[in-house]
């Protein structure tokens with residue numbers, strides 16, 4: 172249990188410790204909330220994780236799974252009555268008339284929603300620099316990015332401004348910022364968590380998932396948000412296990428696959444595809460598992476080299492179609508710049524100019540690319556072809572899982588990069604997701620957890636990838652790793 176001598180320090184605790192302390196009546200949710208709000212006031216001007224803080228949230232007292240626990244929500248998840256903009260100008264002023272399913276689930280279990288977090292516009296990006304409100308900075312080094320697109324949610328937990336948070340992951344947007352910020356983050360199996368009320372980026376890839384300070388908290392939050400929802404036709408009606416029951420400190424006999432394609436050498440430069448410190452940390456993680464009695468085997472995912480291309484065809488195609496609804500009639504920003512004497516009709520001008528003014532550069536880039544790959548002359552060559560390769564990528568994983576129970580890999584090729592370093596080079600930015608994207612294309616679950624620090628004291632993430640709907644084995648493996656390593660205990664100084 173936590174030290175409660177100083178109630179101001181409650182923000183430092185984990186959810187499971189706090190729930191125990193609430194039950195033992197040592198502290199109460201109100202004290203925790205005060206401590207969190209103070210913390211936000213003290214540090215968020217440096218980090219900018221939140222785009223909105225709810226200072227007087229609803230606190231429900233009945234003893235439920237998350238009663239009294241402050242949770243921060245990515246700004247692409249609808250909360251009734253609260254402005255939700257995906258950090259895009261085009262959605263300025265949009266107030267959802269309904270709650271996302273996961274918001275209802277959180278409220279039913281007593282969670283305290285404390286605010287909305289910053290993100291790349293419409294979740295397009297890997298650094299949160301594409302937010303119309305400016306970037307979220309990395310709590311370990313504020314000259315660096317927090318990762319993206321769920322940078323705000325990752326940084327909020329890492330800087331101890333929220334006990335838990337939620338993000339969304341289309342190509343790595345939970346795992347990559349979790350790795351950069353030194354917290355645990357998970358993308359569940361596609362269909363495990365309802366997407367109802369998540370503003371869509373690429374509907375066949377998007378999945379909501381949890382961030383936490385440790386695996387135990389993550390399992391708790393995952394149990395609450397998972398489950399079938401008739402309002403999301405892609406949600407799957409499989410029973411939801413109590414994920415906290417899978418937390419067993421034992422990997423003896425577990426077969427862990429190492430995908431050899433993830434340890435590639437760049438054919439142009441001859442250099443390793445992964446930074447040396449990241450590679451070293453992953454090799455050490457391998458050793459931790461083999462010392463604990465797991466069996467490590469090399470596996471092959473031969474279509475890995477196509478993943479980034481396939482993703483940027485399919486994801487932009489879906490995004491261009493999903494963003495068509497922002498027409499300045501139904502929601503958000505509408506231009507004032509209309510010209511009665513122009514050649515174009517007022518309605519065409521309104522649509523064009525509102526979109527020109529409302530979308531940022533990356534959104535425009537994706538709309539153009541996505542529209543191109545879907546256009547009649549190119550559909551077969553790009554979209555259809557990419558869909559076929561996507562199937563091969565999924566089959567690679569299913570085949571690898573015939574020989575092993577799960578896979579481990581780096582989450583990212585580097586640690587957190589500097590603000591501004593990649594923003595003018597979209598291709599470089601797109602490559603930061605090289606190890607996370609395949610998992611979304613395959614629809615399978617994966618988690619990132621801290622596994623070391625580089626020479627500049629920046630966190631490194633270990634990715635654990637599981638079979639469809641086998642979140643439990645991932646959680647057990649992550650829990651065992653945590654119990655046998657110190658990495659998740661280190662905190663940034665702010």
Ligand code: GLN
Nearest residue numbers: 294296340341342343344
């Ligand atoms: N960085 C990837 C992209 O820009 C993934 C984003 C995400 O998962 N939402 O599309």
